[in-house]
Amino acid sequence: MPNADNHFYEFGPFRVDAGKRRLLRDGEPLALTPKAFDTLLVLVENRGRVIEKDELMQEIWGETIVEEGGLARNISVLRRTLGETPDEHQYIVTVPGRGYRFVASVREFPNGDGDLIVAQHTKARVVIEEEEEGETGRRGEWGKRGKGEEGEGVRRLTGFRRRSNFYVIGAVLVVPVVAVAWFGVAWRSERAVKSLAVKSIAVLPFKPLVAESRDEYLQMGMADVLITRLSNLRQLTVRPTSAVRKYTDPAQDALAAGQELKVEAVIDGNLQRAGDRIRVTARLVSVSDGATLWAETFDEKFTDLFNVEDRLAGKLAGALAPRLSGEEKSRFARRGTENPEAFQAYLKGRYFWSRWSAEGLGKAIEYFEQARAIDPNYALAYSGLADAYNLLGYRGYTPPREAFPKSEAAALKALQLDDQLGEAHLSLAKTRLFYDWDWPGFERELRRALDLSPNNADVHGMQATYLLVMGRFDESIAERRRALDLDPLSPLFTTTVGWSYFYARRYDEAIEWYQKALELDPNFAQAHNDIGLARYQQGRYDEAIAELLKARALSGGKPEEIEALRQAYAKAGTRGYLQKDLELAEEQLKQGPVRPWRMAQIYHLLGDKDRTFAWLEKAYAERDGLMPFLKVSPQYENLHADPRFTSLLRRIGLEQ
Numbered sequence: 001m002p003n004a005d006n007h008f009y010e011f012g013p014f015r016v017d018a019g020k021r022r023l024l025r026d027g028e029p030l031a032l033t034p035k036a037f038d039t040l041l042v043l044v045e046n047r048g049r050v051i052e053k054d055e056l057m058q059e060i061w062g063e064t065i066v067e068e069g070g071l072a073r074n075i076s077v078l079r080r081t082l083g084e085t086p087d088e089h090q091y092i093v094t095v096p097g098r099g100y101r102f103v104a105s106v107r108e109f110p111n112g113d114g115d116l117i118v119a120q121h122t123k124a125r126v127v128i129e130e131e132e133e134g135e136t137g138r139r140g141e142w143g144k145r146g147k148g149e150e151g152e153g154v155r156r157l158t159g160f161r162r163r164s165n166f167y168v169i170g171a172v173l174v175v176p177v178v179a180v181a182w183f184g185v186a187w188r189s190e191r192a193v194k195s196l197a198v199k200s201i202a203v204l205p206f207k208p209l210v211a212e213s214r215d216e217y218l219q220m221g222m223a224d225v226l227i228t229r230l231s232n233l234r235q236l237t238v239r240p241t242s243a244v245r246k247y248t249d250p251a252q253d254a255l256a257a258g259q260e261l262k263v264e265a266v267i268d269g270n271l272q273r274a275g276d277r278i279r280v281t282a283r284l285v286s287v288s289d290g291a292t293l294w295a296e297t298f299d300e301k302f303t304d305l306f307n308v309e310d311r312l313a314g315k316l317a318g319a320l321a322p323r324l325s326g327e328e329k330s331r332f333a334r335r336g337t338e339n340p341e342a343f344q345a346y347l348k349g350r351y352f353w354s355r356w357s358a359e360g361l362g363k364a365i366e367y368f369e370q371a372r373a374i375d376p377n378y379a380l381a382y383s384g385l386a387d388a389y390n391l392l393g394y395r396g397y398t399p400p401r402e403a404f405p406k407s408e409a410a411a412l413k414a415l416q417l418d419d420q421l422g423e424a425h426l427s428l429a430k431t432r433l434f435y436d437w438d439w440p441g442f443e444r445e446l447r448r449a450l451d452l453s454p455n456n457a458d459v460h461g462m463q464a465t466y467l468l469v470m471g472r473f474d475e476s477i478a479e480r481r482r483a484l485d486l487d488p489l490s491p492l493f494t495t496t497v498g499w500s501y502f503y504a505r506r507y508d509e510a511i512e513w514y515q516k517a518l519e520l521d522p523n524f525a526q527a528h529n530d531i532g533l534a535r536y537q538q539g540r541y542d543e544a545i546a547e548l549l550k551a552r553a554l555s556g557g558k559p560e561e562i563e564a565l566r567q568a569y570a571k572a573g574t575r576g577y578l579q580k581d582l583e584l585a586e587e588q589l590k591q592g593p594v595r596p597w598r599m600a601q602i603y604h605l606l607g608d609k610d611r612t613f614a615w616l617e618k619a620y621a622e623r624d625g626l627m628p629f630l631k632v633s634p635q636y637e638n639l640h641a642d643p644r645f646t647s648l649l650r651r652i653g654l655e656q
Contacts, residue, residue, distance in 0.1 A: 007019070007108065007109065008108070008109040009044045009045075009106055009107070009108055009109075010106070010107040010108075010109070011044070011091070011104040011105060011106045011107070012090075012091075012104060012105075013025050013026050014082065015027075016040065016041060016044055018041060021034070021037055022037075023037065023040065023081070030081055032077070032078075032081060033074075033077070035060055035061075035070070035074055036074045036077045036078055036081075038059070038060045039056070039060055039071070039074040039075065039078060040078050042056060042059045042060065043056075043078075043092060043100060043101075043102040044102055044106060046102070047101075047102040047103075047104070047106050048101070048102070048103070048254070048268065048283070048285075048292075049101065049253055049254065049255065049290070050095050050098055050099055050100070050101045050251055050253055051099045051100055051101065052098055052099040053071060053098070053099045053100075055099070056071060056099060056100065057070075057071055060074075075092060075094075075100065078091075078092060079091075079092060089103075090103070090104060091103065091104045093250075095250075095251040096251075098251060101251070103270065105281065105297060198236070198264050198265045198284075198293075199235070199236065199237060199264060200236070200237040200238075200239075200262070200263040200264050200265075201230070201236065201237075201238055201239070201263050201264065201265045201266065201267060201284070202238070202239040202243065202244055202257065202258060202261045202263045202266045202267070203223045203226045203227050203230065203238065203239070203244060203266075203267045204223065204244055204247050204252070204254060204257055204266055204267065204268050204269070205219055205220050205223045205244060205245070205247055205248045206218075206219040206220075206222045206223055206269040206270060206271040206280070206282075207219065207250045207252075207268075207269070207270050207271070208250060208270070208271065208272060218271060218344075218347070219248070219271050220241075220245065220248065220347075220351055221344075221347030221348075221350070221351070222269070222271055222280065223241065223244060223269075224241045224347065224350055225313070225347075226267065226312065226313055227239075227240065227241050227244075229313040230313070231453060231455060231456065234454060234455075236455070237263075237455050237486060238455060239261050239263060239486070239487060240456070240457055240458070240486070240487050241350070242487065242490060242492075243261060243487045243488075243489055243490060244257075244261070246489075254266050254268040254285055255285065255287055255290055258285070258287035259287055260489060261488065261489060262488050263287060264286070264287055264288070265284050265285060265286055265287055265293065266284075266285050266287060267282055267283070267284055267285075268282070268283055268285055269281055269282035269283070270282075279297065280297070280312060281295070281296070281297045282295065282296055282297075282312055283295035283296075296312065336378055336379060336380040336418075337371075337375045337377075337378040337380070337381075338375075339374055339375045339378075341374050342370075342371045342372075342374040342375040342378050342381065343371075345367045345368070345370040345371035345374065345381075346367070346368065346371040346378070346380055346381055346384060348367040349363075349364045349365075349366075349367035349368040349370075349371060349381070349384045349388075350364070350384060351364075352364040352367065353384065353387060353388055353391075358392070358395075358397040361388050361391055361392050361397065364384065364388045365385060365388045365389070368381050368382075368384040368385045368388065369381075369385070371384070372385070377417055378417075379413075379414045379415075379417035379418035379421055379424070380414070380421070380423075382410045382411070382413045382414035382417065382424070383410070383411065383414040383421055383423045383424040383427065385406070385407075385410035386407045386408070386410035386411035386414060386424060386427035386428070387407075387423070387427050388407075389403045389404070389406040389407035389410065390403070390404070390407040390427050390430050390431065390434075393407065393434070393435065393625060394430070394434050394625040396595045396624075396625075399593065399622065400434075400435055400622055400623040400624060400625060401622060401623055404431050404434070404435035404436075404623065407427060407430075407431050408428065408431045408435075410427075411424045411425075411427040411428040411431070412428070414427075415428070420452060421452070422448075422449045422451075422452030422453030422456060422459070423449075423453070423456075425445050425446075425448040425449035425452065426445070426446070426449040426453070426456070426458060426459055426462065428445045429442050429445035429446040429449055429462055430462060432445055433462070433465065433466060433469070433628060434625035434628065435623050435625065437627070437628060437652050437653050438653075439466075439653055442466060443466070446459065446462060446463060446466070449462075450463070455486055456486070457483040457484075457486035457487040457490070457493060458483070460479050460480075460482045460483035460486065461479070461480070461483040461493060461496060463479045464476045464477075464479035464480045464482075464483060464496070464500060465496075467479060468499065468500055468503055468629075468632065469628045469629060469631070469632065469654070471631070471632055473500055473501075473503065473504035474504075476500040476503075477497065477500045477501065477504075480493070480496055480497040480499075480500050481497060483496070484497055489520060490520075491517040491518075491520045491521040491524040491526075491527060492517075492524075492526065494513060494516050494517040494520060494527075495513065495514055495517040495524070495526055495527045495530060497513045498510040498511070498512070498513030498514045498517070498527075498530060498534075499530070501513065502530065502533070502534055502537075502634070503629070503632045503633070503634065505537075505634055507534045507535075507537055507538050510530070510534050511531055511534050511535070514527040514528075514530050514531045514534070515527075515531070523554050524554075525550075525551045525554035525555045526551070528547045528548075528550045528551040528554065529547070529548060529551035529555075531543075531544075531547040532544045532545070532546075532547035532548035532550075532551060533548075535547060536548075537634055537635075541573070541574050545565075545566075545569050545574070545577055549562055549565060549566060552565075561584055564580055564584075565577055565580050565581060565584075568580035574605075575606070578602060578605050578606050579606070581602055582602050582603075582606065585598065585599060585602060595619075595624065595626075596615045596616070596618040596619035596622055596624050597615075597619050597624050597626045597627070599615040599618075600612050600613075600615035600616045600619060601635060603615060604635060604636065604639075605635075609639070609642070612639070613642075613644045613645075616630070616648060617648075620648060620651065620652070627648075627652055628652065628654070630645075630648060630649065630652065630654070631649055631654045631655070
């Protein structure tokens, strides 16, 4: 049974009196059966989270055996009573295959007093509109204005309810009640945050109030903007966008996500666009006990999206880090652009960039180009271009001599417009390492990136890569672990910890990390590939080939080629496998370029030293992004005494 104490809960025009077991609308009692009331009370008490059907039935009926249809009937009764329509569920949302979630803003009063203790969603501002005689006003998705039914002088408190009337409160009562409620929430929220001393948070992708009205770009984009802004707070660790991207399901439980992400609190928000209006609701939730520490709701015209972004980020910063330095305040307040169209194009660019595929990066570049065309002074648009071209070059999707200079030009333009962009300094650092082989230049740019973005996992990952290239393996491992602490659910960062062990020739430990990555994502091709490389170095060829073939399949390799490689290994062992791999690479060369590093590896494993060096020279000439790993690569260890190898290292800057 749900709690039946003397609590009151308010949402929209409704008030739930738990002690007297009554539901009121605008002060008038509504008829509900006892079990329907129990259902509503459980939903309201557990607002914001998905309640499984079994759990809900247990709460209402206890050990009594009841068919699921009884619960469905209660939900149907509640929806009719609350005025919901079949295509609009602003209070109770069905989570298919699981249960239900109560999504409306709720105000809670303990023991019948007027002081709010927890606000699931509180308003950033309260608008009180005077009803004028004869005014027709604006009717739309956000409510309606019209002639007051209760007479002159009555005020109406605006809410986010479509196709329904707003509840009416006398002007004399509204102002003090709202003021007491608002300041009570603000004080308690601030106190709760301070007492918790939140040091780590995750901003989950914003969710639509109605599943059919999803806008993925906007919902993920709003989270990305908050992540970027909050990452400027040195006293706060914020999980990166890559870590939270998988939590886009509207049914995602915020506390479960927070536990997986290993943070103290999560920002869970809803976003709804209707016509020219947008409403954003966000709450800061303690992962340890589910308590709402802070909550706000913002209503604006869609063209004023920046106002929502600014106010939401500012309120959060004030609660989480009330004492900011002048530099932090300056960086935190930076918008990037005043043009909403440029901002939307940038958000779409980041959305496609995060896919890391050749096609996704191509689309990302299109949107970043749109953003900078709309606003030529938009530094983040240039930073996005720098990141996209950087990945194209490093992953071999585009020839390095074509991609990296474009990345460098975009990063320099971004920094010309805004030298405080840590992301642009990081992009420039990557170009210095993977393309220019300019080690002092890399260190200079990375130090600046680290100073501006000390909690950016990618910055620590790049520092670890540099230490690895320099043969400082223990330091590299420590930095890899630091990056993983900042993004603990990343299969990539988990795998990269293994890289540092692999290059240190500690293969068993490397494989342990690759397997941890596969626990996070069993289909992560990179981890399968790296297990194969480690097993090959150990001479465990059956396991190595199995993993390498699995990686090819997961990376989109042609089934007929994978089968040919499998048969070649079965007939002639590793040499047969390598010969077939060489044949396939030569066929690919007839269609287009093949990464020189790959060709050099095949010839080296086949024992053809001269052709190995010929392809390594080609890799050097083309500025292949893997050349910095030449000195520490275990595959080439038996070439170290060859003068040609020493010559390459000297030209790369890794040998005096």
